[in-house]
Amino acid sequence: MPRRYDPERRQRIIDAAIRVVGEKGIAGLSHRSVAAEADVPLGSTTYHFKTLDELMVAALRQANEGFAKVVAARGAFQDPAVDLAGELAGLLGEWLAGDRVGVELEYELYLAALRRPALRAVADEWCQELAGPLAERTDPVTACALVALMDGICLQVLLTGGEYDAGYAREMLARLIP
Numbered sequence: 001m002p003r004r005y006d007p008e009r010r011q012r013i014i015d016a017a018i019r020v021v022g023e024k025g026i027a028g029l030s031h032r033s034v035a036a037e038a039d040v041p042l043g044s045t046t047y048h049f050k051t052l053d054e055l056m057v058a059a060l061r062q063a064n065e066g067f068a069k070v071v072a073a074r075g076a077f078q079d080p081a082v083d084l085a086g087e088l089a090g091l092l093g094e095w096l097a098g099d100r101v102g103v104e105l106e107y108e109l110y111l112a113a114l115r116r117p118a119l120r121a122v123a124d125e126w127c128q129e130l131a132g133p134l135a136e137r138t139d140p141v142t143a144c145a146l147v148a149l150m151d152g153i154c155l156q157v158l159l160t161g162g163e164y165d166a167g168y169a170r171e172m173l174a175r176l177i178p
Contacts, residue, residue: 010048012038017059022105026112029056053118060109060122066102067126070095077133084137085174089166092150096157096164104158138177145176 016038020029029052031045038045049055071077074091077084096103110126113119127147134143149172157164 009038009040009044013040013045013048013055014058014062017055018063018105021059021108022101026056026108031055051118053116056109056112056116056119057122060106060112060119061125063102063106063109064122064126064129066098067095067106067130070098071130071133077137080137084134084177085170088146088150088173089170092153092169093164093166096154103154107155107158142176142178146173149173149176 013034017029017034020033020037024033031049031052032042034055035042035045045055049058070091074087074094077087109119110123113123127144130150131140131143131147134146138146150169153164153169153172156162
């Protein structure tokens with residue numbers, strides 16, 4: 001049987017991996033579960049992604065794009081007249097108010113870097129993508145502290161199932177901004 005040309009297959013596999021992690025967590029991710037979800041032969045997943053780490057790197061990069069788009073859409077980090085703490089609190093609120101499953105998925109992949117060194121560079125990329133624009137308004141150390149605080153606030157909301165408090169977030173972020 002001739003090989004069928006399918007230029008979208010790699011992307012479908014990544015999308016399927018994201019759905020699998022969203023439904024079953026990292027523990028449910030396997031080449032077999034992704035192949036079934038993507039409706040592709042098992043060999044296709046291993047052809048495009050030799051290891052699960054490679055597949056998780058691609059999935060985490062794609063998941064990170066969602067937050068990067070929210071950041072880029074706001075575009076107010078460079079304007080010194082804009083209340084940076086308020087802008088960041090609004091950004092978190094917008095992100096957490098969106099698809100909660102997507103936010104949880106992104107954090108699950110992000111935290112998987114604790115046990116999977118291949119994911120650490122991608123997790124660091126996410127932090128640097130956010131810290132870079134913040135450093136233009138503050139300084140590199142403060143920018144990293146702001147990213148860490150934002151991570152902590154998001155994790156508290158996700159882990160407790162509580163509501164996001166924009167006022168609290170703004171107040172805490174303002175304490176770090178010189």
